[in-house]
Amino acid sequence: MKIDRRGFLKIGGLGILGVAAKPVIDVVSKVKLAEASAKKGVLVEKRLAMVVNLKNCKDGCTDCIDACHGVHNVPYIANPKDEIKWIWTEQYEKAFPDQEHRFIGGGMKGSPAILLCNHCDNPSCVRVCPTKATFKREDGIVMMDYHRCIGCRFCMAACPYGSRSFNWRDPRPFIKKINPDFPTRTKGVVEKCNFCEERLAKGLIPACVESCKNKALVFGNVEEPNSEVREILRSNYTIRRKPGLGTGPQIYYVV
Amino acid sequence: MFEKALIGSKKYWGLVIGLLAIMGVGAIFYLQQWNYGLGITGMSRDVSWGLYIAQFTFLVGVAASAVMVVLPYYLHNYKAFGRITILGEFVAVASVIMCLVFIIADLGQPTRALNIILYPTPNSILFWDMIVLNGYLLLNILIGWNVLASERKSVPPPAWVKPLIYISIPWAVSIHTVTAFIYAGLPGRGFWLTAIMAPRFLASAFAGGPALLILLSLILRKFTKFDPGKDAIQNLGKIVAYAMSINVFFILLEIFTVFYSQIPEHMHHFEYIFAGLGEHGKLVPWMWTSVTLAVLSLILLINPITRRREGILALACVIVFFSLWIEKGFVLVVTGFIPSPLGRVFEYSPTIPEIFITLGVWAMGFLILAVLYKIAVAVKEEIET
Numbered sequence: 001m002k003i004d005r006r007g008f009l010k011i012g013g014l015g016i017l018g019v020a021a022k023p024v025i026d027v028v029s030k031v032k033l034a035e036a037s038a039k040k041g042v043l044v045e046k047r048l049a050m051v052v053n054l055k056n057c058k059d060g061c062t063d064c065i066d067a068c069h070g071v072h073n074v075p076y077i078a079n080p081k082d083e084i085k086w087i088w089t090e091q092y093e094k095a096f097p098d099q100e101h102r103f104i105g106g107g108m109k110g111s112p113a114i115l116l117c118n119h120c121d122n123p124s125c126v127r128v129c130p131t132k133a134t135f136k137r138e139d140g141i142v143m144m145d146y147h148r149c150i151g152c153r154f155c156m157a158a159c160p161y162g163s164r165s166f167n168w169r170d171p172r173p174f175i176k177k178i179n180p181d182f183p184t185r186t187k188g189v190v191e192k193c194n195f196c197e198e199r200l201a202k203g204l205i206p207a208c209v210e211s212c213k214n215k216a217l218v219f220g221n222v223e224e225p226n227s228e229v230r231e232i233l234r235s236n237y238t239i240r241r242k243p244g245l246g247t248g249p250q251i252y253y254v255v
Numbered sequence: 256m257f258e259k260a261l262i263g264s265k266k267y268w269g270l271v272i273g274l275l276a277i278m279g280v281g282a283i284f285y286l287q288q289w290n291y292g293l294g295i296t297g298m299s300r301d302v303s304w305g306l307y308i309a310q311f312t313f314l315v316g317v318a319a320s321a322v323m324v325v326l327p328y329y330l331h332n333y334k335a336f337g338r339i340t341i342l343g344e345f346v347a348v349a350s351v352i353m354c355l356v357f358i359i360a361d362l363g364q365p366t367r368a369l370n371i372i373l374y375p376t377p378n379s380i381l382f383w384d385m386i387v388l389n390g391y392l393l394l395n396i397l398i399g400w401n402v403l404a405s406e407r408k409s410v411p412p413p414a415w416v417k418p419l420i421y422i423s424i425p426w427a428v429s430i431h432t433v434t435a436f437i438y439a440g441l442p443g444r445g446f447w448l449t450a451i452m453a454p455r456f457l458a459s460a461f462a463g464g465p466a467l468l469i470l471l472s473l474i475l476r477k478f479t480k481f482d483p484g485k486d487a488i489q490n491l492g493k494i495v496a497y498a499m500s501i502n503v504f505f506i507l508l509e510i511f512t513v514f515y516s517q518i519p520e521h522m523h524h525f526e527y528i529f530a531g532l533g534e535h536g537k538l539v540p541w542m543w544t545s546v547t548l549a550v551l552s553l554i555l556l557i558n559p560i561t562r563r564r565e566g567i568l569a570l571a572c573v574i575v576f577f578s579l580w581i582e583k584g585f586v587l588v589v590t591g592f593i594p595s596p597l598g599r600v601f602e603y604s605p606t607i608p609e610i611f612i613t614l615g616v617w618a619m620g621f622l623i624l625a626v627l628y629k630i631a632v633a634v635k636e637e638i639e640t
Contacts, residue, residue: 080601081299094598097519124442130381131370150370151293151363154381156303160443162596166303166363168294187292188363242596245442 046139047121048195049222049250050209051232052114054092056216059112065089067211068193073184075174084165086193087116087208095241096253108255114217116208117142117163117193118241121248125155125164134190140250141195151188160245164192195219222250256404259633260626266478267629274622281615284608285360293363296609301601302592306585306613307361313463313584314350314357314620315388315434316456320464321347321395322427323494324487329420335486338635342475342483343468344399345627351392351430353620360612380436387429394423399627407634431456438591446524446591449512455505456583461498463579465491466572471628473569480639481632485565492568496556499575503549506582524590527600535600538590541581548578 068074068087077083089112093100096113119142126136133148134155156164170187178184182198185191196206204210209217220229229252232238238252263271288295298305324343327333359365376382398419405412435456438447469491472483513521526532528542555561555571562568594600605613 082294083300090597097598128379128381128441130376130379130385131367131374132376133370148367148370148374149364150367152358152361152381153303153363154379154437157438157444157591158441160441160596162301165300167292168298168300169292186364187294190363242443247442 045223046221047223047250048119048140048200049220049229049252050116050195050206051218051229051238051252051254053216053218053232053236053254054108054111054113055254056214057112057114058214058216061214063211063213064114064208064217067207068196070177071179071196071199071207072182072194073171073175073179074191075171076176077169077171077174082168084167084171084191086165086191087114089113090115092255096239098242098244099239106255113253115161115163115241116251117195118161118247118249118251119193119195121250122246124158124160124245124247128154128158130154137197141197142192143194143197144189144191146183146185146189146191149189151190153190155190160242160247161249164190166190256400256407256630256634259630262633263629267625270625271622274618274625277618278615278622281612281618284611285615287608288360288612289365293361295606297604297606299601299603301595301599302589302603304361304588304592305603306605306609307357309583309585309588310613310616311354311357311361312434312588313580314354315430316460316463316579316583317350317467318347318354318391318430318464319427319457319460320350320468322424323461323465323491324468325420326424327490330424333490335484335490339468339472339483339487341399341403341631342471342628343464344395345624345631346464346468346471347395347427348392348399348627349620349624351388351395352623353616354388355392356616356619357613360616380433380440384430384433384437387426387433391423391426391430394419394426398423403631403634406638409638428457431460438587443520443596444591445518445521448521449509451505451508455502455509458498458502458505459579459583462495462502462575463583465494465498466575466579469495469572470569470576471624473565475628475632479632479636481635488565488568489563492556492562492571495572495575496553496562499549499552499556502579503553523594527593528586528590532594532600535593535602537602537604538586538593542586545578545581545586548574548581552578 065085065087069076069085072086074086075084092108092111092113093104095115119140121140123134123136123142125134126142129135130152131148131150133145133150134142135145136142151166153166156166167185167187167189172178172184175184196204196208199206206217206219209219218228218232220227222229222233224230232254233252236254238254240249240252243249296305296307321340321343324336324340328336328340359368362368371382371385398416401416402412432453435453438444439449439452441447469488472488472491476482510525513525516522523532527535528538530536531539552571552574555567555574562571589603593602
C-alpha cells in the first residue's frame with residue numbers, strides 16, 4: 001500500500017483526534033456516572049473534608065491562621081465589631097457547647113479549637129441566599145461569589161457556626177501585604193473560608209494544612225477509602241460541631 | 256386626583272416641609288453610610304442585623320391595618336368600615352414602601368439589589384418576601400386609588416377591582432407569614448426557631464396596624480372635616496383588644512416552652528432580655544417596658560368602660576404601638592444574635608447615623624401617608640359638601 005503525504009496526514013489527524021477525544025469522553029462519562037450515583041445518594045466521587053487533630057494543635061501557635069489570612073488577603077481589623085476571619089481559634093467548650101461539662105479532661109478544657117467554615121453537606125447559608133452568591137460545588141466546597149453578593153447577611157443569620165464575616169468597611173487598608181494572586185474584597189460583601197479552591201485548582205493543598213508543622217490539619221477526599229482523612233477517621237474517634245442541626249458539617253475533630 | 260395634594264393649608268405644608276427636612280438629614284447620613292459602609296452602624300460580626308431589619312419587620316406588621324378594615328367591610332358587609340378602608344389601604348402603602356426602603360438601607364451593596372430578580376432563587380425566603388411585599392404594595396395602590404376615584408365620581412368601582420380586593424385579604428396574611436419564615440427557618444438560632452413565629456407576627460400586626468389606624472382617624476377628625484365615625488373607631492378598638500390579647504398569650508406560650516424545657520440554646524436569649532447575661536443587659540429595661548406597657552394596654556382595652564372613652568382608647572393605642580415597636584421593632588431581631596452561636600455576648604446599640612437614617616425613612620413613610628391622606632380627605636370632603 002502506498003501512503004502519500006495526503007493520506008498520511010489524514011490517518012495521523014484522525015489518530016490525534018482520537019487521543020484528544022479520549023479525555024473528553026472520559027470526563028463526560030465520569031460526570032454522567034457521578035451524576036447518576038449522586039442522585040441515588042449512594043456514591044459521590046469526591047467529597048472534600050478536613051480532620052482537625054486537636055491533640056496535635058499547639059497552644060499559642062497561629063501558623064495556619066497566618067498562612068490562610070495572608071494568602072487570601074484577609075484584613076486584620078482589631079475591633080471585634082468589624083472583625084473578619086476565615087480560620088480562628090475558640091475555647092473548646094465554646095466550639096462544642098454540646099460537649100461542655102464541669103469535668104472536661106484530657107487537657108481539653110479551655111484549650112483552643114481551630115474553627116473554620118464546615119463546608120456543610122446541607123448548608124443552611126446556601127439555602128437562604130437570595131442570589132445564589134453562595135453555593136455548593138459538586139465536590140462539597142461551599143463557595144462565595146463576591147461579585148454577586150448583595151450584602152443582605154441572611155447567610156450570617158443562617159450559619160449556626162459563626163463562620164461568616166461581613167465587610168463592614170473597606171478592608172483594603174487593613175491588609176498587611178496584598179497577595180496579587182487572590183482578589184481583595186470590597187465593602188458590603190460577605191466572605192469566608194473557601195477550602196483554598198484556588199490552590200486546589202493548581203494541585204496544591206490548602207494553605208492552613210500546608211503551614212501546620214504538627215500535622216494537626218489533614219485534608220482530603222472522604223469518599224476515597226484509602227485517603228489520609230479516611231485513615232484518621234478509621235483509627236480515631238472524631239466529633240463534629242452541632243451535628244444535631246442536620247447541616248452535615250465536613251470538618252471532623254479528633255479530641 | 257393628585258392635584259389635591261398640592262393645595263393645602265399652612266399646617267399641611269408645615270408638616271410636609273418638616274418631614275422633608277428630617278428626610279434630608281437622614282439622606283445626608285445615608286451618604287455617609289454609602290461612602291464608609293455599614294460599619295457606620297452598631298451592627299457587628301455577631302449581631303449582623305439591627306435597627307433597619309427590625310424596623311422592616313415591625314412595619315410589615317403595620318401594613319396589616321388594611322386587611323383588618325377590608326375584611327369586615329367586603330366579606331361581612333360591615334358598613335361602618337366603608338368610610339375608612341381607604342385609610343387602612345394607604346397606611347399599608349406607606350408602610351410597605353418603608354419596609355422596602357429599610358431593606359435597601361440594610362444592604363451592603365445596594366446597587367446590586369436587582370440581583371434578587373436577575374438570579375431568582377425560590378429556595379430563599381427573601382425572594383418570596385420580595386414578591387409578597389411588592390405584590391401587596393401594588394394591590395393596595397390599585398385598590399385604594401381606583402375605589403377613591405370612583406367614589407369621587409359617585410360611581411361603583413370598576414368590576415376588576417373586586418377580585419383584587421378579595422385577593423388582597425389572603426395576601427395580607429402572606430406578608431406576615433413569609434416575613435416570619437425569614438427567622439423561623441434557621442438552624443442554630445434558638446430565639447427564632449419557633450413554629451408560632453408566623454402566628455405571633457399576625458397577632459401583633461392585627462393589634463399594631465389597627466391601633467395606628469385609630470390614632471390616625473382621631474387626628475383626621477380633629478384637623479379636617481372628615482369624620483371616620485364613632486362606630487368604626489370603637490370596633491377597631493375591639494379588634495386591637497382581641498389581637499393584643501392573643502399576642503400576649505403567644506408570648507407567654509414561648510416563655511413556657513423555653514423555660515419549662517430548659518434547653519439552653521433557647522433559654523439563654525430569653526434570659527438575656529428579661530434578666531441580662533452576666534454584666535450584659537442593655538435590652539432588659541426595654542423588654543420590661545414593653546411588658547409593662549402590654550399589660551397596661553390590655554387593662555385599658557379589655558375593660559369596656561375605659562375602651563369606650565375615646566381619649567383612653569387613644570392612649571391605649573399609643574401604648575400598644577410603642578410596646579409592639581419595642582418587641583418587634585427592636586428586641587425580636589437583635590436578641591436572635593445574642594448570645595452568638597459560639598456563646599459570645601456581644602451587645603448591640605444603634606449609632607447616631609443609624610438612628611437618623613431610620614428617622615429619615617420613617618419621615619419618608621409619613622410624608623407618603625400625609626400626601627395620600629390629603630388626597631383621600633379632600634375627595635371625601637368634596638363628596639360631602
